[in-house]
Amino acid sequence: MKKFPGNIIIVFILCYNIVYAGSEQKIEAITNPCADVTLSFVQPGSIAKINYKEGDIVLVDNVLIQQEDSVEQLRLEQLKAESEDETTIKHAEITLEQREIDLKRLEERPAITTETEIEYAKLNRDIAKLQQFIANFQHTQAKKKYEEAKKQIDRMSLKSPIDGIIETIHKEKGESVNALEDVIRIVRIDPLWIDVAVPMAQTANLRNGGKVIVEFPEPKKITEEGRIIFISSVGHAGSGKLIVRVQVPNKTSRPARENVIVSFQTN
Numbered sequence: 001m002k003k004f005p006g007n008i009i010i011v012f013i014l015c016y017n018i019v020y021a022g023s024e025q026k027i028e029a030i031t032n033p034c035a036d037v038t039l040s041f042v043q044p045g046s047i048a049k050i051n052y053k054e055g056d057i058v059l060v061d062n063v064l065i066q067q068e069d070s071v072e073q074l075r076l077e078q079l080k081a082e083s084e085d086e087t088t089i090k091h092a093e094i095t096l097e098q099r100e101i102d103l104k105r106l107e108e109r110p111a112i113t114t115e116t117e118i119e120y121a122k123l124n125r126d127i128a129k130l131q132q133f134i135a136n137f138q139h140t141q142a143k144k145k146y147e148e149a150k151k152q153i154d155r156m157s158l159k160s161p162i163d164g165i166i167e168t169i170h171k172e173k174g175e176s177v178n179a180l181e182d183v184i185r186i187v188r189i190d191p192l193w194i195d196v197a198v199p200m201a202q203t204a205n206l207r208n209g210g211k212v213i214v215e216f217p218e219p220k221k222i223t224e225e226g227r228i229i230f231i232s233s234v235g236h237a238g239s240g241k242l243i244v245r246v247q248v249p250n251k252t253s254r255p256a257r258e259n260v261i262v263s264f265q266t267n
Helices: 006-021 070-084 087-107 115-154
Strands: 024-040 045-050 063-067 157-159 164-169 182-199 211-215 223-231 241-248 259-265
Touching: 024 164, 024 241, 063 182, 070 115, 087 115, 182 223, 182 259, 211 241
Parallel strands: none
Antiparallel strands: 024 182, 024 259, 045 063, 063 157, 164 182, 182 241, 211 223, 211 259, 223 241
């Protein structure tokens, strides 16, 4: 076996590393929506309104689907009236004021007032204070019940949590729906995400924000520049690969789940 001087071996290794660092790593992968959300109601009911159709573009907080809530709306009106009614509080305040006056008058006439009468007046005053406290407490609870009812009705509407496109509507108007049953799916495909399985040995020079070239296939073959937005910290034991997530713009609204070629720029 032929031996080389030590300095020749070192030069060979350095040249190899330079060539590898300046090369591209091309890997096949599949595009995914950057957001994919399926919404459900938290309680059973029937569908009263469907405000959009499949393929429509929606924005955050757009009301997509509404459950029948006429009974709940009537209950809400009742609770609203109770939360705004301060009659009991005013009655308690006036009663307490009267009890304070009664006690003061008795205390100002010690010559003709017995100790029992004064104690009885103090007791009535304390009862009036307690009634005022109860009236305020009940009023506060009425307000909380009203707010709770509003939130409950709000849960009977499905609002879009993202800007996106309606992919699937699983129910029809008038149809019953169970709690946590799939009702509507919204996706966002601009930008696209691509989870690329990269051998660990080839991830050493990859960084978040690093440039990536993505080649889209026919019939509308194009090349887009993307960026690395995530590199997993745990590899797959069987394959020895890490997941590197790439984000790429999709202004032409290409469908997700396309096979693409991803080239990592490692120079």
